[in-house]
Each structure stands twice: as C-alpha cells, then as structure tokens.
Amino acid sequence: MVLKNVKENSCIVIILRLLLLKSSFIIRGEEFRTAFQKLKTLPAVFNDVPFMALSGTLPTSLMKELPNILGLNNPVTVQESPDRTNIFLKKLHKSKIGDTNEIYESIFKTECDDLKKDPYNYPVTMLFMPVCYISQAAAYLKHLFGDGDITTSCYAVLFSRQDKVVLKTTVEELQMEYPRIRLILTSSVAGMGFDPPSVMRIIHARPPRTLSQYLQEIGRAGRRGQNSSAILHYNKRDIAKNIPGIQEDIVQYCNNEETCLRELLLKPFGLSKSPGIANENCCSFCLNEDISKLDKAGAFDNNV
Numbered sequence: 001m002v003l004k005n006v007k008e009n010s011c012i013v014i015i016l017r018l019l020l021l022k023s024s025f026i027i028r029g030e031e032f033r034t035a036f037q038k039l040k041t042l043p044a045v046f047n048d049v050p051f052m053a054l055s056g057t058l059p060t061s062l063m064k065e066l067p068n069i070l071g072l073n074n075p076v077t078v079q080e081s082p083d084r085t086n087i088f089l090k091k092l093h094k095s096k097i098g099d100t101n102e103i104y105e106s107i108f109k110t111e112c113d114d115l116k117k118d119p120y121n122y123p124v125t126m127l128f129m130p131v132c133y134i135s136q137a138a139a140y141l142k143h144l145f146g147d148g149d150i151t152t153s154c155y156a157v158l159f160s161r162q163d164k165v166v167l168k169t170t171v172e173e174l175q176m177e178y179p180r181i182r183l184i185l186t187s188s189v190a191g192m193g194f195d196p197p198s199v200m201r202i203i204h205a206r207p208p209r210t211l212s213q214y215l216q217e218i219g220r221a222g223r224r225g226q227n228s229s230a231i232l233h234y235n236k237r238d239i240a241k242n243i244p245g246i247q248e249d250i251v252q253y254c255n256n257e258e259t260c261l262r263e264l265l266l267k268p269f270g271l272s273k274s275p276g277i278a279n280e281n282c283c284s285f286c287l288n289e290d291i292s293k294l295d296k297a298g299a300f301d302n303n304v
C-alpha cells in the first residue's frame, strides 16, 4: 500500500550537487559509478514515477553518461547557462620567486593590508586558500586588527567544522548591502549553505581541482547582480599531473593563454559565453592584458 501511494502521488528528485562537488577526488571514475549504481535500482522499483535529477554543473561527457548511470529512460535535459556576465574573470601567474610559503604569504598579506588600509571600501571578498595558509592569514589579521570576535570583526574564517555561531553571524552579516565583514578566508564552502548576496570578489590562491568546482565557487560573487570579479592565482606546480584528482579541464583553463577565459570556462559544459558581453567586462584575455607583465610588476588591480 505504501509503495502504491508513493507511485501515485510522488516524483523522485535526485540531487547530484554535493556528490559532484567532491567528484574531483573522492567520487570519480569507477568510484562515482559504483556509488550511483545503487540509484539505478530506483527506476526499476518505481517504474511509473517521474524522476528529476538536479545538478549545479556537469561536464558534457558526464551529462551524456548520467541517464545510463541513473537508469533513466528517454530523459529530457533542461540546461541553463551558469555564465554570470557580471563577473569579470582574471588569471594571474603566481610569483616564481621564493618558496611556496612566501608565495601564499604574499597573496594573503596583500589582501589583509588592503583591508586594514580601508575596510569600508574594500570589496567584500572570499579568499580561497589551503587550510594551513588560512591559519597563517588569520594570525596576520589578528596582528593587524588586534583581538576581536565575530560580532565586531571585519573578517571571518570559514571551514567545514566552523562554529555554527560564526557561520550564522557571517551569513547574516553578508545579507546586508554594506556588511561589516569584508574578507572571508576559506578553503571551501561546499555543503555550508553559504551563498550570501554581498560578495563582490572571489580570489583563489590556487586553482581547485576541477573546472566544475571553480565555476561553482566563483558563482558566490555578484548574487545581487553587482559588478564582481573572480581572480585565479596559479603556477605550474598547482596544476601538476601528480596532484591527486586534478582534472584536465582546470589544467587547460590555467594553461591556455590564447582564448577568452569565459569561453574556456564554459566549453567543457557544452556552452558558449553569453552574447553581447563587452570585452572590458568579460575577462583579462579580452582586455588584452599581458598577464606576464602584470606578474612582473605585481600591479594587478585588487578593486576590479
């Protein structure tokens, strides 16, 4: 009777997003298929119940494969472009001078010093870094701003097991048009429900391991439609073949210096950039910037 009621009154919705966020190195290839084999039994049991599968971003190869993996018959695909035309895309070569620690230090100190100089005009920024450098950056911020807590601070640190009060306060503050919190240090916000509207800038101190993850993370900017930017710092070491889970799409995004970044970002998802976007609003390539010159001069504009 329960099964009959389910069949008559329901549809089944499969949320793919959380699994795919981790797909780069936790659930991929055969592991991915093994996990989804169990879902394949659902259409067999509920053979006359409609199914809907939802995902944030899917590479075209996986999009073609998923109906088979999930056991769906004659599915209809509805796709909306994740292209956010209010986000300017920029890549920056990381310095080749100094050790890894010094390179990360240079990135986070630049941001922390700018925040200290003028917190009210500092664009609300999420800075993605490896956890070990987040703790160094937090210590540096404490040195600059002194002791404080999340109720008074102009910055926040988020990680997966962060205190719920800190997360809640940060999310609430960033709902405001002019939030007190201007800089958020994090390694990942996957699974935190962190999608605040005031963020204007996303900085990655190193690339994530998949283009899908990058697309989802930069999508945290410009949620009100405000002009925003996404800046990716990278060097060869960040995209070396021996990095666990690193995928070719993010390697291509970093290495290719002869194509519009927006096109590079969207192509693996079978999409093109939105028509009509002006070069100065698109990406550093379309602005015809010489990234290597900027790198040498260290003269990129943090307020783009």
Ligand SMILES: [Zn+2]
Residues within 6 Å of the ligand: 260, 261, 262, 263, 282, 283, 284, 285, 286
């Ligand atoms: Zn472009």
